[in-house]
Every structure is written in structure tokens, then in C-alpha cells.
Amino acid sequence: MGKFSLVYILGLSLIVAYGIWNINLTGTASLDAYSAYYGRTMAHNIAVAGANVATQMLLRSPATVADHSGSFSFGTYDVHYDKGGDSAAVTVHSEFAVSGGTIYDTVVAKFQYTPFAKFGWFTETENNGYNGGPFYGANDWKITGDSVFGFAHTNNHFNLGGAPYFHDKVTATNAPALMAVNGVMAPIFRAGYQWGITIGRPGTSVTNLEAIATASSSLIDVNKDVSLEFLSNGTVHVEIPPTSGALRNDTLSLTTLAPDGVIMVRNGDLRVKGTYSGQVTVGALKGSSTNKGNVWIDGDGIVAADDPRYNPSSTDMMGIVSEGSTYITRDDSRTPSSLVTIEASVYCYNGELTAEQFWVIGLSGRVNLYGGVIQKTAGSLGVFTGGGLVHGLYYSIRHDPRFNSAAPPHFPLSDKYELVSWWEN
Numbered sequence: 001m002g003k004f005s006l007v008y009i010l011g012l013s014l015i016v017a018y019g020i021w022n023i024n025l026t027g028t029a030s031l032d033a034y035s036a037y038y039g040r041t042m043a044h045n046i047a048v049a050g051a052n053v054a055t056q057m058l059l060r061s062p063a064t065v066a067d068h069s070g071s072f073s074f075g076t077y078d079v080h081y082d083k084g085g086d087s088a089a090v091t092v093h094s095e096f097a098v099s100g101g102t103i104y105d106t107v108v109a110k111f112q113y114t115p116f117a118k119f120g121w122f123t124e125t126e127n128n129g130y131n132g133g134p135f136y137g138a139n140d141w142k143i144t145g146d147s148v149f150g151f152a153h154t155n156n157h158f159n160l161g162g163a164p165y166f167h168d169k170v171t172a173t174n175a176p177a178l179m180a181v182n183g184v185m186a187p188i189f190r191a192g193y194q195w196g197i198t199i200g201r202p203g204t205s206v207t208n209l210e211a212i213a214t215a216s217s218s219l220i221d222v223n224k225d226v227s228l229e230f231l232s233n234g235t236v237h238v239e240i241p242p243t244s245g246a247l248r249n250d251t252l253s254l255t256t257l258a259p260d261g262v263i264m265v266r267n268g269d270l271r272v273k274g275t276y277s278g279q280v281t282v283g284a285l286k287g288s289s290t291n292k293g294n295v296w297i298d299g300d301g302i303v304a305a306d307d308p309r310y311n312p313s314s315t316d317m318m319g320i321v322s323e324g325s326t327y328i329t330r331d332d333s334r335t336p337s338s339l340v341t342i343e344a345s346v347y348c349y350n351g352e353l354t355a356e357q358f359w360v361i362g363l364s365g366r367v368n369l370y371g372g373v374i375q376k377t378a379g380s381l382g383v384f385t386g387g388g389l390v391h392g393l394y395y396s397i398r399h400d401p402r403f404n405s406a407a408p409p410h411f412p413l414s415d416k417y418e419l420v421s422w423w424e425n
Contacts, residue, residue, distance in 0.1 A: 036098065036100065036103070038098070039096050039097075039098035039100075039103040040103055040105070042073060042074070042075055042096045042103075043075060043094050043095065043096040043103045043104060043105040044094075044105045044424070044425070045073065046072050046073055046075040046076070046077050046094040046095075046096060046105070047077060047092050047093070047094035047105040047106060047107045047424075047425070048107055048424065049072050049073075049077075050070060050072065050077035050079060050092040050094060050107070051079075051090060051092040051107040051109055051422075053070070053079075054079040054081075054090045054092055054109075055090055055109050055111075055419065058081065058088060058090060058111065058417060059111075059416070059417055062083075062088070062415075062416075062417055065081050066081070067079055067080050067081060074096070075094055075095060075096035075097075076094065076095050077092050077093065077094040077095070078092070078093045078094075079091070079092050080092075080093075086112055086113045086413055087110065087111060087112045087113075088110070088111045088112075088417055089108060089109065089110045089111070090108070090109045090110075090111070091106065091107075091108050092106065092107045092108075093105075093106050094106070094107075105425050106425045107422075107423065107424050107425065108422075108423040109419060109421070109422050109423075110419075110420050110421045110422075110423075111417035111418060111419055111420060112417065112418065112420050113413035113414055113415070113416065113417060113418075114199070114413065114414040114416050114417070114418045115403070115407040115411055115412075115413055115414075116201075116205070116345070116347060116372075116374045116407075116411065116412050116413065116414060117319065117345040117371075117372060117403040117406075117407035117408065117411050118150070118151055118372075118403055118404055118407075119150060119151045119152070119153060119372050119373075119374055119399075120148055120149050120150020120151060120152060120168065120372045120373070120397060120398075120399030121148045121150065121151075121152040121153070121372070121373055121397065122152070122153050122154070122199075122372075122373070122374040122375065123140075123153075123154045123155070123156070123352075123375055123376065123377060123378050124154070124155045124156065124201070124375075124376045124377065125154065125155065125156040125376070125377060125378070126139060126140045126154050126156055126157065126158055126159050126378045127139055127140060127156075127377055127378060128140060128352075128377060128378060128379070128380055129325075129351060129352050129376060129377025129378075129379070130325075130352070130354055130358075130379070130380070133357075133358075133359060134359055135359065135380060135383075139159045139177075140159060140378035140380070141159045141160070141161050141179070142158065142159065142160055142161070142164040142187075143160075143161040143162050143164055143181055144161065144162030144163045144164060144181050144182070144184065145162075145164075146164040146165070147164065147165040147166075147167065148164070148165070148166050148167065148168075148170075148397065149167040149168065149397070149398050149399045150167070150168055150372055150398075150399025150400075150403075151168050151169055151170075151171070151399075152166055152168065152169075152170045152171075153170070153171045153172060153197070153199060154172045154173070155172075155173050155198050155199065156172070156173060156174060157172055157173070157174035157175060157176050157177055158170070158172055158176040158177070159176065159177045159179070160176045160177070160178055160179070160187045161178075161179040161180070161181045161185075162179075162180070162181030162182065162184045162185065162186075162187075163181075163184050163186050163187060163188055164187050164188070165187075165188045165190070166187070166188065166189050166190060166191070166193075167190050167191065168190070168191045168399070169189075169191040169192055169193065169194070170189050170191075170192075170193040170194075171193065171194045171195070171197040171199075172193075172195055172197065173195070173196065173197065173198045174195060175195045199414050199415070199416050200414060200415035200416070201349065201374075201376075201412070201414065201415075202413075202414075202415045203349075205347075205349065205412030205413060206283075206285065206321065206323055206349050206412070208410065208412075209262055209264055209281065209283060209285075209321060209410060209412075210264055210266065210285055212260055212262045212410050213260075213262045213263065213264035215260070216258070216259050216260035216262065217259075218257060218258045218259065218260065218262055218263050218264065219264050219265075219266060220240070220263070220264070220265045220266070220268075221265075221266040221267055221268075221287065222240060222247060222267075222268070223267045223268060223289065224240055224241045224247065224268050225240075225241050225242055225265075225268045225269045225270070225271065226238070226239070226240050226241075226242070226265045226268055226269075226270050226271070227239040227240070227241075227242035227243065227270075227271040227272075227298075228263065228270065228271070228272050228273075228274075228282060229272075229273055229274045230254075230272070230273070230274035230275055230276035230277075230302065231251070231274060231275065231277075232274075232275040232276075232277055232305040233277065234253055234254050234255075234277040234278055234305075235251050235252060235253050235254065236251065236252055236253075236254055236257050236263075236276075237250075237251045237274075238250055238251070238252065238257070242271050254276070254277070254278045254280060255278070258280050260409070260410070261279055261280055261281060261408075261409025261410065262280070262281050262282075262283075262409055262410055263280060263281075263282045263283075264282070264283050264284070264285055264321075265283070265284045265285065266284075266285040266286075266287040267285075267286075267287035267288060267289045267292060268284065268287075268289070268292050269284055269292055269293070269294045269295070269296060270282060270283065270284040270294075270295045270296070270322075271295075271296040271297075271298050271329070272295065272296070272297060272298065272302050272320070273297065273298040273299040273300070273301065273302055274299075274302060274303075275302075275303050275304070275305050276302065276303075276304060276305065276316060276318055277304075277305040277306070277316055278315075278316060279315065279316065279317045279318070279408060279409055280317075280318055280319075280408065280409060281318070281319035281320075281321060281408045281409050281410055281411055282295070282318070282319070282320055282321070283295065283319075283320065283321030283322060283323075283347075284321075284322050284323060284324070285323050286323045286324060291324075292324070293322060293323035293324040293350075294322050294323075294324040294325050294326065294327060294351070295320055295321075295322040295325075295326040295327070296326075296327050296329045296356075297320075297326065297327065297328050297329060297340070297342060298329045299329075299331075300339065300340055300341065301340040301341040301342045301343075301367075302318065302320075302341075302342055302343065302344060303341050303342075303343045304316035304317070304318070304343045307343070308343065308370065308400055308402060309343070309370055309398075312401065312402065314402075317402070317406070317407075317408045318343065318344040318345075318371075318408055319344060319345050319346075319347065319407070319408030319409070319411040320342075320344045320345070320346045320347065321347045321348075321349070321411075321412065322347070322348050322349065322351060323349050323350055324348070324349075324350055324351045325348050325350075325351025325352050325353070325354060325379070326346050326348050326351070326352075326353045326354075327354060327355065327356045328340055328353075328354070328355040328356060328367060328381065328393065329356055330355070330356040330357055330361055331364070332361065332362070334361075334364035334365050334393075335363070335364070335365060336363040336364070336365060337365055338364055338365030338366070339365055339366055339368065340365065340366070340367045340368070340393070341367075341368045341369075341370075342367065342368070342369040342370070342371065343369075343370045343371060343400075344369075344371045344408070345371040345372040345373075345374070345400070345403060345407070345408060345411065346369070346371065346372070346373050346374065346375075347374045347375075347411070347412050348374070348375040348376060348379075349376065349412075350376055351375065351376060351377065351379075352375040352376060352377045352378060352379030353369075353373050353375055353379045354379035354380060354381060355367070355380075355381040355382065355392050355393055358380055358381050358382050358383065358391060358392035358393070359383050359391055359392070360391065361391055361392055362391065363389060363390075363391070363392075364392060364393045365393055365394070366393055366394040366395065366396065367381055367393050367394070367395040367396070368395075368396050368398075369395065369396070369397045369398070370398050370400055371399070371400045371403065372397075372399050372400065372403060373397060374412070380392070381393045381394070381395045382394065382395075
């Protein structure tokens, strides 16, 4: 009996000791696991916080940001900026010390300059800028019945009467001027709006195209106007001057004429029309001449061979860039049922998209633009009275949704970065 009691007590003691040891071991492991989890969480939060601070600094002052270090929530982070060309990256490494050592984390944010092709409508100011026209300087109003698709922005303020419709987000430097129309003063911002935003259009948006065209031998500089008629088989008919063929009258493939996707005319105007196949940005530069650097859209307009309105996967894409204005050429043979179609993103650095002498010509039909308009001033295509259009053309502008993620070759960029990806470890 005594031996049995001794064995019993000894066995019970071992069991209790093992249980206590196991409890202590489990408690220690739990504490270590919690410490590691806490450390990983804190290191991650520090990296995310540092990345948010660093990206805000980049967006606010892209020219002056520099690598730096900081501390947050008992940890530290290092920020590295990598800027080059049209893009930038922000890499943030964080450190957080725990009892078992140091835990690290990383966040990488990538940015690119905003391509202007993403805008359905963009102006520096919402005023007419047709030099010599009777409406020069007059406010451009969007009223009930008007609609804008694609991002809309002005570096001044919009003039809105009644209930114009904006399908995508609207931004501007200043809040809009509002006017009641038939007792209604309620613009429709389907995707919201934000005031206090200014987006610069750097001069390099034009000079870069000049440099690219020069390097690829697609810069035409003969002190004369140039005509390009695009053909659906991927070729382009070139005439210098237009209609005369005195200096040049030939047809080349688009890839031969524009090996880098850019055709620019300097010291002259450019006239375009036809059906293009492929991707190209065409434009006109003032150079040393006076009143040049304009683009003229002739005939029935300029369209894609594979129409993106019906095939969203179309790879045909055009940008039209003028250092001055882009004009719908006056054609007195047009009737109220005529149609001019433009499938391109149009960029006017010092001017606007407008119709030649729109205040004089008779009712000339409609302009259907599928792409976008980026301009210094707000161009007009016609004259309206209380009874409707009395001179010029109606117009319909629809943004090409492909331009939300793509753009014509080397199309102008803004001076603002936008976030394109965010990676967390």
C-alpha cells in the first residue's frame, strides 16, 4: 500500500509538472506568435502610412520631392523616389522592432503623367477664342440638353445653365457659375465633382512631338500647307501644297510615313480627311511663321477603318494636335442633314476646336466627334437663338472609352501624376 501511494504521488506529480510545463510552453508560443503578428501589422501600417505621405508629396510637388526617412508609431520608414520620362515610382521600406528581432515591410506605388486623351472635355477657360470672330471672349454655356461624356475639366470655371448632364467626374479650378433655365438650376454630375483642381498643360506637350517627328524623319517643314488624305488600306496620300501637288503628290504606307507614329507639319497648316488604319498622331506647329500651326478637317471628316463606336476592341487610333486651332473647314455645299464625323482625340494648345466662320455659314448639319476635345478656349460650332441653331453646325461629343487606358502615339501629357498601381508586401 505504501509503495502504491508513493508511485501514485510520483506519477501525479509528473503529470501536473508536464501540464504546467506545457501550459507555460503554449503561453510562451502564443506570446511569440502575438508579438510576431503585432510586429508584422505595425511594420505594414508604418509602410502604408509612409507611402501615403510620400505619394501626397509627389502629387503636390513633383519637381521638388526627394528621398527621405521618417518615424511613425514607434517604427521607421525610408522613402525612395524613382522618376524618369513620363512615369514615377515611390518605394517605402519600413522597420519595426519586436522582442525576437526586426520586422520589415514594403509598399510600392507607381505613377504616370495623366494622358490628356482621357478627357472628354478640357479647357483652360470656358470662353470663345476665335480671333476676329464676333463672339471672341464670350462665355461658353452648357445648358439643359447638353451632355458631356468622359472626364470634364476646366482651369477656370464652368458656365452651367439649367440641368446640363455630365456622365463622368467633373473637376475645375473654381466653382461653376450657375444660371436658371426655365426655373431650373441643377446641373447633373452623375459621377461627382471636385473644385480646386488645376491641371497644367506644359509646353513640352507640343515640343516633344516636334522632337519625335524630327528624329523619325516625319517632320514636314517646307513653309507650305500640307494635305493628308488617309485611305482605309493603311496608306496616306500627301499633297504639298494641298490640291496643287507642286512640291509633293504621292502615296505612302502609314508606317513608312510615320515610323514612330507621329506626323508633324512645321511653318504651315495641316489639312486632314479620310479613313485611317493604324495608330497615329498628326499635327501642325507654328514654327517661325505667323498664323500657322492649325489643323483643318476637310470633307466628311476623319474616321477609323475599324470603327471603335461599333468595335470597342478596335486598335485604330488617332490624335490631332494643333499648336493653334483645329477648324471644321467651311463647305457651303453642306445642308442641314450633312454629317461630319471625327474619330480622334483633338488637342489645341493655343486655340480651340471650332467651325470656320460658324457665325456666317448656313445650317450645315452636325459634327459627331468620338474621342475627346482638349483646348485652351471653348470653341463654338454654331450660333443659337431662342428658336435654335441659325448658323453653323450642331455637335455631339462622345468620349472614346479606350482612351481611359490607352492613347494615340505620344499624345500630350499633363504635368500631374496619377496613381496607376499600388503594391503591398
